[in-house]
Amino acid sequence: MVATGPREWLHSSMKTDRFVPPPGAFTRTVPIRFSHCDPAGIVYFPHYFDMFNGLVEDWYTEQLGVNYANLILGDQHGFPYVHIETDFKLPSRMGERLDLTLLLTRVGRSSLSVVIVGHVGGVERLRARLVTAMTSLQTHQSVELPRALRDKFETYMKQTGHG
Numbered sequence: 001m002v003a004t005g006p007r008e009w010l011h012s013s014m015k016t017d018r019f020v021p022p023p024g025a026f027t028r029t030v031p032i033r034f035s036h037c038d039p040a041g042i043v044y045f046p047h048y049f050d051m052f053n054g055l056v057e058d059w060y061t062e063q064l065g066v067n068y069a070n071l072i073l074g075d076q077h078g079f080p081y082v083h084i085e086t087d088f089k090l091p092s093r094m095g096e097r098l099d100l101t102l103l104l105t106r107v108g109r110s111s112l113s114v115v116i117v118g119h120v121g122g123v124e125r126l127r128a129r130l131v132t133a134m135t136s137l138q139t140h141q142s143v144e145l146p147r148a149l150r151d152k153f154e155t156y157m158k159q160t161g162h163g
Contacts, residue, residue, distance in 0.1 A: 017089060017124040019101075019117050024159040026063040027101040028055055032092050042091035043098075049084070052116050052128060055100045063102075064152045076137040082111070083131040090125045092118070098125065105162055107153045110134045110142040 021027050030051050038044040056079075060068040071077050092098050099119050106113035111133045118126040133142045145153070 018122055019119040019124040020122060021099075021101040021117075021119075022103070022160045022162075024156075025101050025103060026055075026059045026156075027099050028058055030054075030098045030100060032094050032096045032098055034094055037094045041094050043093075045086075045088065048086065048118070048126065048128070051098075051100060052130065055102055055116060056114070056132070059102050063156065064149075066149065066152065072137075077143065078135045078137050078140075079132045080135060081130055082133050084128060086126060086128040088126050090123065092120070092125055096120060103160055103162055104153055104157045107145070107150060107157070109144055112153060 032043060036043045036047045057068045060066045060071070071079075097120070101117045101119065103115040103117070104112060105115055111131055114130045114132065116128045116130065117124060118128075134145055135141060136143050
C-alpha cells in the first residue's frame with residue numbers, strides 16, 4: 001500500500017503489525033460477542049478493559065497457581081490499575097476470536113507492569129500497557145509484594161524472555 005499522507009501511513013503501518021507470543025506466554029482466546037459490540041458491530045472499547053481484567057485473574061490462577069479470588073477475599077489484597085494506556089490498531093468484530101497474551105515487563109516493590117496484546121491470526125489488534133499495585137483492602141495503601149508472589153512473577157518474566 002502506498003501512503004499518500006501522514007494519516008494513511010500511520011493506518012497502513014498499524015495493519016501490518018505482526019505478533020507471535022513468546023514461548024510460555026499466557027494466552028487466552030476471547031470470543032467477541034454481541035454484548036461486547038457497539039451498533040457498528042465492533043468491540044466498544046470499555047469492554048476490552050473487562051477482558052484485560054479477566055485475563056489477569058486467569059493468569060494468576062492458571063499460570064502462576066495462585067488463587068486470585070483468595071488473594072482478594074481471603075488475604076484482603078486488591079490489585080487496582082494505577083495506569084492504563086492502550087493503542088487500538090484494528091477493530092475486532094462480533095463473531096471473531098481475539099487472542100489476548102499477557103507479558104510482564106517489570107516487578108516493582110508493590111507494582112507490576114503488564115503488557116497485554118490482542119491479536120487475531122498473528123496480526124496485532126491492540127496493545128495495552130498497565131500498571132497494577134498490590135494494596136491492603138483495609139487501608140487502601142500499597143503493600144510490598146510477598147516474596148513467594150514476587151518469585152512467581154520473576155519466573156514468568158524469565159520464561160517469556162522479559163526477565
